[in-house]
Amino acid sequence: MTLVLFNKPFGVLSQFTDRGSPTTRATLSDFVDVPGIYPAGRLDRDSEGLLLLTDDGRLQARIADPKFKLPKTYLVQVEGEPDADALDRLRDGVLLNDGPTRPAEVERIDDPALWPRNPPIRVRQSIPDSWLKLTIREGRNRQVRRMTAAVGYPTLRLVRWRIGEWSLDDLPPGQWRTA
Structure with a gap:
């Protein structure tokens, strides 16, 4: 193998x-x-x-x-600074157009030491950004991006760190x- x-x-x-x-x-x-x-x-x-x-x-x-619920962990740079309510909504599961997600594990993290992205993300000086570590146990199409957008914090950069x-x-x- x-x-x-x-x-x-x-x-x-x-x-x-x-x-x-x-x-x-x-x-x-x-x-x-x-x-x-x-x-x-x-x-x-x-x-x-x-x-x-x-x-x-x-x-x-x-x-x-x-069906095997293998955890997948992502480092997610989002637009804005998610508050406790947004993080709790992710932890409870978010309603998407194709149904509710399973609960996620999520926490705010310091900027990770990652390689530069090519091309760089779009940065807007008037809007801060922040990083989350988010773990899900399903894998719908563009799920993490749709989840962060559903709670009001669009994804700017998405790096899968662990499976x-x-x-x-x-x-x-x-x-x-x-x-």
């Missing part, structure tokens, strides 16, 4: 080919040259961080399928290692 931990940079698709796009976009094949592996789950093109790839179908299902027992630690963007 092969398990690859990849730090997916901003702007990279979480697939090995880019079908149907008139422009060439970066894919996993631009970074990872390990035959027979596939992503276990997805990470949006405009999100960064940990993506697991494996050749083990059972492990892939355990990682990607929400279950696997973490980025000191893995630089665009690099990978086997577990």
